[in-house]
Amino acid sequence: MVQAEKKLFVLDTNVLLHEPLAIYSFDEHDVVVPMTVLEELDQIKDRKKDVARDARVAIRALEDAVGSASPEQLLAGVPLVGVEAEQRAGTLAIFPDHQVSFPDMVALPGNHNDNDIINSALYLQQTHKDKAVVLVTKDINMRIKAKGAGLRHVEDYRSDQLVDDIRYLATGFTRLDGDFWQRVGDVRSYQQGRYTEHTLPRSALGEEPLYLNQYLVDDGKEFCAQVREINDETLVLRDLGRERLMHYHAWGISPKNIYQGMALQALMDPDIDLVILTGPAGSGKTLLALAAALEQVVEQRRYDRVLVTRNTPEIAESIGFLPGTEEEKMMPWLAAVTDTLEVLHKHDESPSSSLQYIMDKANIQFKSVNFMRGRSIQNSFVLLDECQNLTPSQVKTILTRMGEGTKLVCSGNLAQIDSNYLTAVTSGLTYLVERFKMFEGSSNVYLNGVVRSRLASFAEENL
Incomplete structure (x- = not known):
């Protein structure tokens, strides 16, 4: 990858508190931590709250990454060596934002940590025109302020994000169109304890995403099953039956809909x-x-x-x-x-x-x-x-x-x-x-x- 394609990520304090090892999440790109962020971590590490542990872990991660680098090397950026060292060519730099003046640029007023971090990103954007300078923060208001101040690239920290849209989050059940048994031809059924289980071809459910213990219901009034085993060729379903689910009870409580029936079955x-x-x-x-x-x-x-x-x-x-x-x-x-x-x-x-x-x-x-x-x-x-x-x-x-x-x-x-x-x-x-x-x-x-x-x-x- 050529140097012009690399990005420079400026990290806010809340990113390191959210994920203390976040400096290793930017692959071949360069990471900058402003001095203001180090000061905020230092203030947080001694608090009597759970967040203090994350601050201490982040500080130790920074120390391990810096190693024995000289002040000059630290300003220029020391190589980041993570678990997959051969895939990483990025660097970590500490930016001395308190020592930098902004004579030729519009800067936000000082005496506020968020403003100091935004000003650092603005300064780097002006001095590193060959790279896209990106401020990474989980603070929504800070992202808006940074854009308003003229920063072209501002992002939330999403390296630990498993889904892009909450609408795609697994619900634990799948509704099948029509009658389930009409779409199944080859099936082998047998008794497993007090349940009946069915082994059928995986292709019977088409491209439906399936997970272990996922519930399946169709448009009828009888079928309800639970996925017990999955492989490339076959699928094992435990036949629960809607009527049986709706007659579950616990401490005098019975389900009011099929979703509560599924939940109560799992709970029991x-x-x-x-x-x-x-x-x-x-x-x-x-x-x-x-x-x-x-x-x-x-x-x-x-x-x-x-x-x-x-x-x-x-x-x-x-x-x-x-x-x-x-x-x-x-x-x-x-x-x-x-x-x-x-x-x-x-x-x-x-x-x-x-x-x-x-x-x-x-x-x-x-x-x-x-x-x-x-x-x-x-x-x-x-x-x-x-x-x-x-x-x-x-x-x-x-x-x-x-x-x-x-x-x-x-x-x-x-x-x-x-x-x-x-x-x-x-x-x-x-x-x-x-x-x-x-x-x-x-x-x-x-x-x-x-x-x-x-x-x-x-x-x-x-x-």
């Missing part, structure tokens, strides 16, 4: 370790998960306890100033779960007494995501709520805590992201759906349809 299946529930508000994600948890802990005694956790966005550090124990501090963020418990027992003679009895009987514990690192969770039914606000690295931290005999349910609505730097396509929930769709121990269901109330349904469709 002991062979599935990870269930991912996505969908709009009011589609029944938390209700189904909690009902399945109580059924399997209290009635079936398959698990020892119910562990409910979620992150505390924006004000994670403020949890320490709330009164009480960790569980009492978490209650404001887990009101959705306690509301659901009340719904499940609203017809009891004494709902408040029933609620406390079940909390003790099921050993329901409320924990913060902030304190999950280092734990090993055994024989538990874990409900991770509001997953859309987690980054891919946070999701990985939580999943690696799950021990033997534990079932994890991740639920979230990608239309309700609170994080400043996450979008629907970069959310940890999206990452989870795409990475685990071929894992035999996981199942993903998009709960299509709002069943909370007609008011909630109308609001979801029209607001």
Whole structure:
């Protein structure tokens, strides 16, 4: 590749916090880290928040890349050697933005870190006319400011993005046109435990993308199956049947539509370790998960306890100033779960007494995501709520805590992201759906349809 085709990427601080090893994600192109970014990382690394770890990892990655380079080499750019060293010809440079004056260009006013980083990119754009200078930041407002200031190339960081459009995210089920059995000629059926399984040619479903534990439904009223095995020639389906799915029940709750039936089947299946529930508000994600948890802990005694956790966005550090124990501090963020418990027992003679009895009987514990690192969770039914606000690295931290005999349910609505730097396509929930769709121990269901109330349904469709 000729030098004129190379790009020069200027990284914002939030890129390194989002992906600490981001400097290795730009292949043969050159990477520049302004001095202001190093100062921001230095201020963040000592905070008592999860982001401090990412800052420290990013700083160590920069140190490893710089090595023993001289100041002159650091300004010019030191070669970036990654895992695939033979494919990398890019460099890493530290730009001393505080030492540069801008006499011949329009610069944004100083004393603001974002402006200093944008000014660095503008200066490099003016002095490196043989390269496309690209500012990479996850801050939407900063991208708009940079374009307004005259920077020609501004991008979001997308190296960890698995889908380009949320509309292409796997839903966990596929609707087939017409009658399924009319399109199948060669099929071999046999009994597998209490289920009937069918082996048929892969070509019977044409070019439909298929994943393990994916559900298949047709336009009829009877057929519903689950993909159990896939190879180039054949396909194994487990025949579930719509009527059987609609008669599933857990803790007095039965499905209201076929999507809830699929979700409840996955939640009650002991062979599935990870269930991912996505969908709009009011589609029944938390209700189904909690009902399945109580059924399997209290009635079936398959698990020892119910562990409910979620992150505390924006004000994670403020949890320490709330009164009480960790569980009492978490209650404001887990009101959705306690509301659901009340719904499940609203017809009891004494709902408040029933609620406390079940909390003790099921050993329901409320924990913060902030304190999950280092734990090993055994024989538990874990409900991770509001997953859309987690980054891919946070999701990985939580999943690696799950021990033997534990079932994890991740639920979230990608239309309700609170994080400043996450979008629907970069959310940890999206990452989870795409990475685990071929894992035999996981199942993903998009709960299509709002069943909370007609008011909630109308609001979801029209607001």
